[in-house]
Amino acid sequence: MYYIKDAKIRRMTEFDGAPCAEVGVLPGAVGDSALLVYIVEDQREEGYEIVRILTNDADTATDWFDNNLHDAFQDVTVSAFTGSAIMTPEDERSKFQQELLIFGDLKKQLEAHFHKLP
Numbered sequence: 001m002y003y004i005k006d007a008k009i010r011r012m013t014e015f016d017g018a019p020c021a022e023v024g025v026l027p028g029a030v031g032d033s034a035l036l037v038y039i040v041e042d043q044r045e046e047g048y049e050i051v052r053i054l055t056n057d058a059d060t061a062t063d064w065f066d067n068n069l070h071d072a073f074q075d076v077t078v079s080a081f082t083g084s085a086i087m088t089p090e091d092e093r094s095k096f097q098q099e100l101l102i103f104g105d106l107k108k109q110l111e112a113h114f115h116k117l118p
Contacts, residue, residue: 013038015040039051081096
């Protein structure tokens, strides 16, 4: 399971033509990668759905996700959650999404960002 140390909306963008929030997530466990998580509005779940997850192999203290001069980005949307003896990959993904949305005031920030769009 991925533990969250910090999560912040970095910017609003688009995913498949839909408004999307790019959320930077710092890991709470040593050895875990920093993530960029792309979230769109969704009426089915808790109002939001993770549609893409990227990792960055660069040093987050000096590079974060802003250096596109190398292949630091890796799309792990499908492979990020492998499951365990007590949870399926789908359960892990759902748990991560729930924990991300309740982290700090992220859900409140998402609501503000999505609702001020024209």
